[in-house]
Amino acid sequence: MASSFVVGDQFRNKVTELVEKTGSPLPQRLREEVEEILMKPGPATLSFSTARKLKKYLQDKDFLGHPFFLHELLEDSSLHLPEVVKPPRNPELVARLERIKTKLANEEYNRITRNVNTQEINRNGTLADFGRQVRSVKAVVVTVFNFLVTVVAAFACSYMGSQYLFTETTARVISAVIAASVVGLAELYVLVRTMEGELGEP
Structure with missing residues (x-):
C-alpha cells in the first residue's frame, strides 16, 4: 500500500x-x-x-x-509503491499441501476408473457376453430344428396313417398337411408362451 x-x-x-x-x-x-x-x-x-x-x-x-x-x-x-516481499513458505506446509494434492488426484483417478476392472472384464465381460450369445444362437437353432422335425414327423405320421382311411393320394396329402399345420401351430403357441415367460422374468 x-x-x-x-x-x-x-x-x-x-x-x-x-x-x-x-x-x-x-x-x-x-x-x-x-x-x-x-x-x-x-x-x-x-x-x-x-x-x-x-x-x-x-x-x-x-x-x-x-x-x-x-x-x-x-x-x-x-x-x-513499495515492493511486496512475500514471506518464505513453511516447508512443512508445502509438503502437507503436496500430500493433499496427491491424495485428491488419486481419489479423482479412482473415482473415474472405479468401473474399470480388467479381471472383471475377462471373467464377466467380453467372454461372458460371447458365451451368452453362443448359447442363445444354439437355443434358437435347436428350437427351429425341433419345430421342423415335429412338423415333418406329424406330416409323415398323418400321411402314413391316412392310408387306412383314404385310398387316393390327394386326400392323404391334404389330411397330412392339415395335421402337420395343427401340430405346427400348437408348437408355435407353446414356443411363444415360453419366450414370453422368459422375457417377463426379472
Missing part, C-alpha cells in the same frame, strides 16, 4: 525556494524533513505525514501570499 510520494523536479524547485526564503514560518521539524528530502541526490520520497504538515502550513494565513499549493508541488510526482 502506498504511503509516500516520489517527488519530482517541480517539488524540489518550489520547496527549495520556500526553504531559502527569509522569514519562512516553516517549523524546525518540518524544515529538517524537507531539507533531508532535498539533499538526496537520487529519487526522494515524501511521506504522507510530511505532505499533510506541508499542506497545513501552505494553507496557513501567513502563506496566503504564496502563489502555489501542495497539489502544484506534486504535479510531476508519483506514488511510491
